[in-house]
Amino acid sequence: MKCAIVPVTPYQQNCSILVCEETGKAALVDPGGELPRLAQALEELEVSLEKIFLTHGHLDHCAAADLARRQFGVPIEGPHEDDRFWLDQLEEATRRMGFPPAQAFEPDRWLRDGDTLAFGAQTLEVLHCPGHTPGHVVFFHRRQRLALVGDVLFQGSIGRTDFPRGDHDTLIRSIRDKLFPLGDDVTFVPGHGPASTFGHERQTNPFVADRRWG
Structure with missing residues (x-):
C-alpha cells in the first residue's frame, strides 16, 4: 500500500489517497474539499476509488465526502457515531466558515x-480516539506501520480541544x-502539516512526551 497526500481547503487539510498496489483500488481519507483536484489525483495515480474513510466530522475533513460518494458511487465509512452532531451541522458550518456549501449527511457505516x-x-484497524471530537477515529495499517490520525496528533503538537465536546x-x-x-x-x-513517528513525538512533543508524563 502507498499513501499520496493532497492538501485541500484553505486549512491545507491532508486528504490521503490510500492505494492498494495489488489491485489498483483506492480509498480517500478525509476529503474536506476541492473534489476536482482529488479526482484528478486519482486519475493520475491510475486507480479506482472504492471507499471513503472519515476520521471525524469537522468540515475541513468531510465537506466533500458526500459529493465524492455521489460522484464515484462509493460508500462512506466513519467516523464514530458520537460525531453525528458535527455532520448534522455541516451546512451551517460551511456557510459560517466561507466554504463551498455542503449538506448534512450520514455515512454508510x-x-x-x-x-x-x-x-x-x-x-486497516480502527481505534476510537476521542478528545479533539468525541467521535474521532484513527486508522492503522499494521503491516505498513502507518497510522492516519486526523487531528488527534501533529508533529510537535496535539489537536485542539476547545470545540464543543472536546476534552484535553x-x-x-x-x-x-x-x-x-x-x-x-x-x-x-x-x-x-508534516508526517512524523510516534517515537519522535514521545521524545520531543511538549504535550505528550514521556518526560512530561513519565
Whole structure:
C-alpha cells in the first residue's frame, strides 16, 4: 500500500489517497474539499476509488465526502457515531466558515473501536480516539506501520480541544494509551502539516512526551 497526500481547503487539510498496489483500488481519507483536484489525483495515480474513510466530522475533513460518494458511487465509512452532531451541522458550518456549501449527511457505516476497514487487498484497524471530537477515529495499517490520525496528533503538537465536546485530558489519554503503544516505529499522517513517528513525538512533543508524563 502507498499513501499520496493532497492538501485541500484553505486549512491545507491532508486528504490521503490510500492505494492498494495489488489491485489498483483506492480509498480517500478525509476529503474536506476541492473534489476536482482529488479526482484528478486519482486519475493520475491510475486507480479506482472504492471507499471513503472519515476520521471525524469537522468540515475541513468531510465537506466533500458526500459529493465524492455521489460522484464515484462509493460508500462512506466513519467516523464514530458520537460525531453525528458535527455532520448534522455541516451546512451551517460551511456557510459560517466561507466554504463551498455542503449538506448534512450520514455515512454508510459508523465505526467503533476495534472495527476493521477494507479496500482492495488492504485492511486497516480502527481505534476510537476521542478528545479533539468525541467521535474521532484513527486508522492503522499494521503491516505498513502507518497510522492516519486526523487531528488527534501533529508533529510537535496535539489537536485542539476547545470545540464543543472536546476534552484535553481525554485527548492525552487517546494519544498515550491508544496510539503510542502501537510502536515507536509507526509513521503517522496528521490532518495538517508534516508526517512524523510516534517515537519522535514521545521524545520531543511538549504535550505528550514521556518526560512530561513519565
